[in-house]
Amino acid sequence: MNVIPDSGATNYDIEPVLLNLGPQHPSTHGVFRIRALLDGEEVVDVEPVFGYLHRGSSKLAEERSYTQVITLTDRLDYLSGMSNNLAYVRAVEALAHVDVPERAQYLRVMMAELMRIASHLMALGFLINDLGAWITPLMHMFREREKVLDLFEMVCGARITFSYMRIGGVSHDLPPGFDAALNAFLDDFAERVAEYEALLLENEILVSRMKGIAPLSGERAIECSVTGPNLRASGVNFDLRKQAPYEAYDRMNFDVPVTQNGDNWDRMWVRLQEMKESARMTRQCMAEMPDGPTRTPADFFIRPPVGEVYSAIEATKGELGFYLVSDGTIAPYRCGIRSPSFINLTVLRELCVGWKLADLIVNFGTLDINVGEVDR
């Protein structure tokens, strides 16, 4: 049906409109700006503009000792500080040849998986918030994240800026009473996930807004170096936890959810399933964790031998890698960060072109970007 009244003219002279979304826009998840060229409601071109949250983490790292840099990594992707800590200390350990005690490996896996739950909760909550289900589902998910953060507070004393991992292990062993708190959370969480599924998976508005929208093929995802849940939603079974197991992941029983379509719905669904797997792994860690030391003594001002290393982990948003160059002093000579959020943005343009403006917000939301990590 054509709603434009027919005035007799056949050729409308339509000029594309340039629309600025952000940097202060509620749906851009931080200070992120998108310049969208619109033809009516259709997106013709998209250009992400970033740098509003640039803090120069790489440069700051060059003038701090290896242990002090851990505090900077908390602030990369501020929704998953534990994963960032882990990626960084693993790079330093590879550089300085430091071994990690077994108990610490389990603790690291446990914290990284709890962090994944918290981060995916935020990804889903804000996505549904962008879809127009204003604040209710987001608040449900915030509540669960709050409980994860309470657990982190018990272990390391902070809720966002953890600085929990240390070179050669972790900074604290579990506090008394942690088992009970964790079990209470996990029992409750299983129920809550079932509730999210009832709330979301059959909702017709969500289905029609997300199913089949902005599909990304597996080949294209690989070409653009997309990693993490976004890649697995496109049918590529690639997860560093399985392909190159680090810490205690080779002893964990878990499945990697993979879907085939690569559309918005699949990207959401993969995250929902990953949370369940993470909860399962956390439980297994708790059950199988051996006793023993949690830290190999390493100098606070450690001096790794001259050399360079690249080491990556499967962080909450994809492959997070650190490239460190040591010149034998107490500070890294170069600290490069391969951040998944930044590289996943490569596909933003092709996901959005040809779809409606309202879809752009959703496509952007399902990519699950964290601006702290994009700008570093």
Place this chain on the structure above:
Amino acid sequence: MALFGTGAIKGLMVTLGYIRRKPFTTQYPEEKLEQSPRFRGNTFVWYEERCTGCATCAKGCPLGIIRIVTHPEPHSQVGSDYHVDVFDIDTGRCMFCALCVEVCPYDALHMGGDFEQASYGREEMVISVEDLKAMPKKPRTQFRPQMEMIGHTGDDELDEHEAGRWSL
């Protein structure tokens, strides 16, 4: 295919179930949540008697915001007793990472649990040595397993003998 809208109604039933539950939120200024014993607040607890003025904490700080000036006590042996004249911690720039607490070799500096430190100017955020002396001695157990062993939760005062790995 089910009738359009049944899925949304199913979701609404979940929301409806929340009517019977107690709210999860707390009304902050009136009610306060309890912090865990390891909680890193925005204050520090410092024991003058334990501190030797070695300034390891100042070196360990990633931001270099601890300033320490000392002078040797009269009649003391070299390296044993220093009097701390200045111990400024600029909490306006501090990120409460507790690295200074971790590196303190004499267990003299600890995290405190207070988090309501708003002030009207940046200058007021600098904790001076007098402030440190006057602050309540309620250390948090961050990096202090010996306190956890005696069951300290961060709410009680500890004297300088109880706070360290060994008594003075």
